[in-house]
Amino acid sequence: MNGHMMKEDASQRPFAGMRVLVQLALRRDRIALPAWVYVLIAIAASTGYSLRGLYPTEQSRAQFAAILNATGSTIAIYGPVESTSLGGVTAWRIAVLAAVLAAVMSILLVVRHTRAEEQTGRQELLGASPVGRRAVPAAALGVALLANSAVALGISVAMPLAGCTFTGALALGLAVGACGCFFAGLAALTAQFAQTSRGANSAACAAVGVFFLIRATADAGGHRWLLWFTPLGWVERVGAYSANRWWVLALPAAGALGLAVVATRLAAVRDLGAGLLGSRFGPERAGRDLSGPYGLAWRLHRGALLGWSIGFLVGGAAIGYIAKDIGGVLSSSSKLVQIIDEIGGHQALVDAYLAASMGIFGLVAGAYAVQATLRARGEESSGRAQLLLAGPVGRVRWAAGHCAAALLGSALVLAAGGLGAGLAHGLRMHDVSGQVPRLVLAALAQWPAVAVVAALAAALFGLLPARTPVAWAALTVFLLLGQLGPVLKLNQAVMDVSPFTHLPRVPGDAWTWPPVGWLVATAGGLLALALDGFRRRDLDLD
């Protein structure tokens, strides 16, 4: 294929071979990439379509928007409703969600075709063929640009089909796609610095989290100028269906281009396989703790666990800090004050906001749980597990170490989030001793559902090791059900598929124990299946 491309001189043509690499990437991603693009477009189309049925008139939408803007519990997550046209309400509901998903899609895509390739050594084969030094990150970025363009185009076509106007749909589509491109550039950069694909993914996804928190603080805390400092805020600032500020699109575009240039330059100057960060040396002898499968599991998981915990602590603090302002920002009119009183007063608003934030914590902790559980799969397919399992280590004991890291680790991570929220909110309310335990418990209330997610990933590992990525697909489905289900008034039976649906909405609502009990039981059952399956099956190497 393309023999003439491969013959060109690599040293003089830093981008030589890029077309072949793009084709290779598209071929390898022929299922995952269309699936991502499809989900993003489907979110836009189905949300528009459902909202048209639920709020058919301008008046009904205006009422809906007034309540949302007044209560503020959703503002932190979605921003305020700026236009009451059908497109405007749809854009409000999906803009941030779609932008975050486009960002994650782009990050995983770019890292998969850059650092991950290098780490597995496959790139050595390519590096020895006439492929320019910059071609590898450039090709990954090219594929990301294609994917995000498809998302932009898809949204701007699909929303008008659902009854929204075209101009706003185009603005929204471009804003989402441009945001994806920005994070693709960022991932290309983290892939140059980190030694491992996990490191590159984590750093870029942590940036998404930080940018999300800045955006949430800006919207919910009433510091809207902060929106200019976060790519997720730019999506909002484009103002699809309201102001349609096209020039704002230049910000993510310029950012993406700048990051891409820096990343490809760095790729050209560093050694293959080396990161710009990370030490090559360490202790000559193993410490006391590194003495068995559990010691090793702890060693392998502790870095990620620390990173996630700090992330949750900081995220929780940001969320807790703005809690007090909820509902106070936009509810100046007497009519809105009346609405607020009807739904339980200011305290209820704050609690609803905190409960919604805990829901987000739960989903993000689910991502930690899936990642930690699937570490077992990575150990297996890389061949490292066989070194241990050829020693006197039982299968169940080995797998249990990783499952424990996922289950206990996600509890720790959630508790860190609750602690951060409790400290920050407590400090502002002069009630640290009251808010800390209350919000730590509220965060831990998410754990049963997270445990089900971890156990689901474990069951895939134990029974269908080649299908473990399905765990991520399941988590995405839970995310979409949770985020879009209530607004789209989805059938309860469909909503019940997600374990997160069954959790008590605390703080605010009363604790309900039965669902907690059977969620934990479900997790236990799945885990038993997982361990039993792994005990019986062949070890499956790449």
Next chain:
Amino acid sequence: MTNPAAIEIAGLRKHFGRTRALDGLDLRVERGEVHGFLGPNGAGKSTTIRILLGLLRSDGGTVRLLGADPWRDAVSLHRRLAYVPGDVTLWPNLTGGEAIDLLGRLRGGFPANRRDELISRFELDPRKKGRAYSTGNRQKVALIAAFAGEPELLILDEPTSGLDPLMDAVFRQCVAEAHERGATVLLSSHILSEVEELCDRVSIIRTGRTVDAGSLAELRHLARTTITAQLVRRDADGIGARLRAAGVHELTIEGSTVRCQADPEALEAVLRALTDAGVRALTSRPPTLEELFIKYYAAEQPGEGRDEAAAVR
């Protein structure tokens, strides 16, 4: 015999989907012997070894490892053995020294001086992180961990593919030392000089089946000897016909020089025919290892070699 063989495999079968990896494989390794496990790429050596380690489950046949069932008794068996895969991957953020200690401690630890001695013999820098090692150095980490524990059984799957000749020599010493203290070694290898130097017996497999087993001398004995004879007279009467009747192969007669290959059982008739014709000089050369293995490995085999082998056994 109260002490069973170290490895006893009979009629072992294993398939992966449609691929039949093992198709009635037999293997017997006595205690205390260094056993070469040979076969072309994809013959099923690694699959057999993974079944022996309880990492894969067999689909049929019997497998006994140190008298026990390798699947059911995996954990207790693994206390007594060490394994070195051909393609060692290490934990990217653990140093080589840490990996050695971890693998050693799993089996109950080893004397620190033994570990340090092996590290210096293999010239390994134990402070480097796993991701910074070359293929050969990763292999050294696994080899040091295996040899340091002095296990009863060593299962080595192409362990020297990445080692330089100097390190290969150290490896051979270590295997010889293990042999001396009475350990059993199953060594899968493509390096024939290594096999010749180390192995008491070898088993040769192809497409999931055992083709032959025995000592190298026995195997050589089964292969054709190359004979070159200078006859007293040119174009001796009927020598060609007599040799053909004796069953030689690749016969050429150029003037008084006769070249041919003879199967072991034809040797006597061939020599008689030659002496009857009058021999001035005679050289006979046993097959080189390369010839031997190319014969065994070649995909299309006339069948004689294998039938004879079966008949002799």
